[in-house]
Amino acid sequence: MRPTMTDVARAANVSLKTVSRVVNEERSVSGPTQLSVQQAIRDLGYRRNEHARALREGRLSRMLGLVTKDVSNPFYAALARGVEEEVRDRALLVVAGSTDEDSERERALLELLCECRVGGLLVVPTGPDHSFLASELALGTPVVFVDRPPCHLAADTILIDNVGGARTAVLHLVAHGHRRVAYVGDLAGVFTTVGRLQGYREALVASGLPFDQELVRLGCHDSKSAEAAIIDLLSLAVPPTAVFTGNNRITSGVLRALAGVGMARPLAMVAFDDFELAPLLSPPVTVVAHDPVELGRRAARLICERLDGDAGPPRRTVVPTRLIPRGSGEAGP
Amino acid sequence: MRPTMTDVARAANVSLKTVSRVVNEERSVSGPTQLSVQQAIRDLGYRRNEHARALREGRLSRMLGLVTKDVSNPFYAALARGVEEEVRDRALLVVAGSTDEDSERERALLELLCECRVGGLLVVPTGPDHSFLASELALGTPVVFVDRPPCHLAADTILIDNVGGARTAVLHLVAHGHRRVAYVGDLAGVFTTVGRLQGYREALVASGLPFDQELVRLGCHDSKSAEAAIIDLLSLAVPPTAVFTGNNRITSGVLRALAGVGMARPLAMVAFDDFELAPLLSPPVTVVAHDPVELGRRAARLICERLDGDAGPPRRTVVPTRLIPRGSGEAGP
DNA sequence: TTGAAAGCGCTACCAA
């Protein structure tokens, strides 16, 4: 059996409470007693039980839940890393789950995390309704929404400037002479997709260019579907001369497709989300960049402030993006 | 306050035990009682407390610990994804931590996970001694080591065929006429580095080529240091005509460095670890590939078998690699 | 079908 404090107490010939004091480094234990207790702890291989501690202390666990679309997507993996870095000093752990944009799965994941009494929740939401988290929030579990806002719930939210980033991207392409710029985007219902679409439109309007529905391909939930979308775009009677890709998965798919079809004149391109190998491709990929690790850090910092008692109204932060010209976005039509 | 079963019982005018039965879907509750309890649960926003459950049942938690070098590294992120997929149906969660190859941090992370009574541990070890996990293992927490074996501990281990993969890579380069093949590897003490170095040597020996210490650069713990290493290699009196890169981070660094120096004749290259954009680079990168998601799945499957009572002796599995020729490894000297 | 009581491992409170 796993040794308990009682076992340690017996082995060290002291009371349970004394063991507790040693384990928790309370100072009111004499040197010899402390040593013999520590010896007993080592001998038995005792480790304190967080379940019992959390239960007794009536507090939440040493875990923060992180719910995203896919932990293996570089964007979310970087987010996880940022969160971890930020809470490391507090000895908090990050429990991460993937939804694959499945609302059911998201809800199951969040419910499970709540049952586990996580100390906080960081959510890149996918479902249409997060009101079921209201009670949790009211009971003191900090919840921060990242990259997308919650629906039917008032909670802290950290977003990326989707509209501005997309507008900049498309204006950049237009400035280089393009008049037919395509947009390949994620699922139509996703917040970031909509924001980036709006930025795309705004850029066209500001440039006096028509909005052509034919040039917009939404619903690309993975790189495979993005591949199909760009192939289809290229087969139009009047194909685009430039493309704005809506996220890192889509960019991958589009790049793969473009590498597959030998084009006489390469399609100009600006991609949302930076990626490590972007400077190494031919041509190097111009991107709308932001810092996902920093995004995770900020979200975690917000959680920590709430844990520390900040009970102010929900905050909404929007972090800026910046365009990094590398070549693919500077080619003319 | 957070509602408990007692609160629900009071609200529904039944006993605590009846609520427990409803919550746990035991069948011995009458229809009306069940309904009124469920109503009370909804009204109060009750959620059962996993801490109390695990404590009372004397079992481990619904979490598996995953300790790697860096959750944001694509290899480990994919590993995490595989684990998650495999245990999803059991309603297990994955709590992931990064060590950055710091033994202290690794130990702190593992101790914390043990205190949290995780249901199992998946570890890509970095420290020189994991004997401190022996008691945990003996007490019934399954532990699986992934990608690297443990030191001073007998436990399940899943490895990649480092020696074979590296040998194949270098033989491939030699078969294309190279006689000076460099190896840029990770920290010298790391298991995978050593195995891949051995494969490198074996290939040279089998080809009747000399082992030239000058062509081996270990200690590249990130892409930055790999960049420096390859630059240095190129400045040799007789520089290599080909390079074998030891992992995905190193490959990134080497590629970046090579893009920086315009070379008259490109350096041939085979990389350990496949990566999404490898086919899109110029030239496309020949890799020694394996499936990290599947590796994670396998490791998780092993954990699950142990959780299900398999008490056999520790197993050691080695998964094969396969060479994917894409262009960078087929250029002559 | 329902309920009462004991106790999981721990910390808080009070007493010595």
Add this chain to the structure above:
DNA sequence: TTGGTAGCGCTTTCAA
């Protein structure tokens, strides 16, 4: 400086 006791929220055991 030390120890006893109560009780966190739940499941288990036994009884009605």
